Amino acid sequence: MTLTALTHLESYLSALDADPAAKISVLRSVITAQRRREGSMPARGLAGIVVEHLRLLRAVGEDAQEPAAQRLAAEGLSEGYGFLAWLAWDMWEIGSAQRYYHAAVRMARQSRHPTLTAYMLGSTAVFTTKSGNSHRAVDLIHQARESLPARTHDTIKAWLYSTSAAAYASAQQPDETWRYLDMAHEATARIRVDDNPPWPWIMRFDGEKLAGYRLIAAVDLHNPTAALSSASLATKAQAHSAQHALNLLAKTDAHAMNRDYDQSATVALTALDAASMKTSQRVIRAA
Template identity: 30%
Template sequence: MSGRSVGHPLVQARLLRRLSQEKLAALIRAAGKRRGINVATTKKTVSAWESGREPDKVTRELIAEVFEVDAEACAALPWPLWLPAPDLSELHHPWTAAGTVAVLADVLRSGRMDRRRFVVLTGITLTTLLHRWLTTEPDIAHAVVGDGRRVSPGMVDRIDARIAGLQRDDDTHGGGDLIFEGEAYLSLVTRLLGHGACTDRQRARLHGQAADLSRMCGWMAYDNGHHAAAQRYFAAALRAAHASGDVLLGANVLAFAAAQTYSVGNPADADAMVRTAQSAVRGRSTPVVDAMLCARRARALAKAGDARGCYRALNRATDLLGKGRRDDDPPWAYWVEQAEIDMLTGSSLLDLGRPAEAQKWFRAADAAYGPQYVRTHTLYLSRIATAQLQQHDLDAACDSAIQALDLLGDINSARSTDQVRDLAKQLAPHRDTPPVRDFLDRARTLVSA
């Protein structure tokens, strides 16, 4: 998703009040008129603010009036952190085992219904979440005492096995349908945490499973284009990882949350997530986990236009991965391979305006993964097509785009469909060219381009 940052607090405040940019501009002009101030705010002005430009002091006062924010709140916080934000239970419950169970239950109740396409954790709300994860002591010793039947070791083992299967199924086919299974298992684990009689070791394992499952549900929600729901799942996963006492698991949650965040136009928040994770795991990590975090940070820096920082992080990721795997690598890190680093390198180069080099890295990554990873193959083909289009090779771009289009029927991934749809929009000005016309005709049916 390109354009303005969908995570900017003004976007959130506006959409929470169901205001278009044009309607907000009109309300600001009306507020100025009531004060005898002539302001020329337009839809274009609002768009500029949402892209990072700061309004002047008088206009900020008018914006505060429109959103009914009192002067004391405006004085206490810098722009735009005083704007209204979603009221999320995951920000208010205590960082205890009981609080974690309450957040998991609440997110399960509301997550599937929260289909907003903008993120809900940014600015001060995100900073608060990261700070609490980093500084609060885990509460395992004061875990909730279950009032139900004893949880059997076999049950916990079976959940572990299904989590591993879900991870690999998502790698292959996308999360459009799998999210329902992920939510069902997360609901089971949440119930066991809230009502089952467990040993301390079992409870720690269940919290870790809740973190894995909530992280997967967040990734699947993101794959479906539901950004608010995704972030709520990620926040719940971070709490569950914290309650498990596994700091590396929390870092993994933040790495996936960062990928969503930079993808929707908020690279600064994504960078903050990864740097927080790196601080937390320092001295307790493995080279593979550190490589993953460096690669995620490289993507955020590329999205922010920091080429030097990006290349430095990518080189560091490659060096760390070259140290090889260790027996104490976490199981979830199975996917951190050179092909993943190659893919992230290609994506970074594409963002930094180097499409020819990006294409080489994409092809190397795609060859390593193989066509059985259908969603990954579709995403690579879409990015290869974008790189080819940026090099003005219409025939090659159309060929790659058609291959990606043909694969959409085998997966359920809104993210993949959106990338093919974006290709159709980029190719539309060249519809007089026969290959482009053929692709657009086919795309019109499948992705409503």
């Protein structure tokens, strides 16, 4: 979004002064739309846009008098901070990513939205796992599962069980890893093709995404046979170029564990090519 477009948005919002909830809804929908572009657009270009929208959303939330509007603003801020954290991680700005994830969890709790809180805790756990603090990640996963309502959509269950497995794999706990992957498989099997995710920030979950978690968990557990058995499904072309590249790099690791170094190098180059449009520092460093 250009500066001119942002100015137009501010003018439009000023015309909604009588309805803070409408302003919040507009800003949340714009941030969600930017989130949908993340898979193919460089993170640095998106981060500046999101920061400006969060500035507007924060101001609207501070002016809101109704508790319901304040909770809606907190939800939007949590979503936005979670997105900024992901973008900062993609740019390898680790300190910023950590601060944004903490802000996302804080605002989710303030919103009193239990699914949002569980999602942000789970997302923070994924980041913490890959930052090398696996025991803290497991603790965050416990908090996420405790925050989740008893009746929860299978898409959310499949995602959270998969992230749980990732945390346990990083902590070198294979029994818990495979148990949660099995639970994720059962939840994924219950998701119908025509099921829409229950919340805009929960992406559709399917067998290919689950295979990606299995691949990466098996690599973390130093089990190349299990990793390569999931690799074909996990590395099918995806719209999200950076995640596709990271799955390819996990396959690279599995080949290297098998001492198949030529194949490992070939797949690594394919991963860099797949993520070239995003110029993801996270992918480049991993490669």
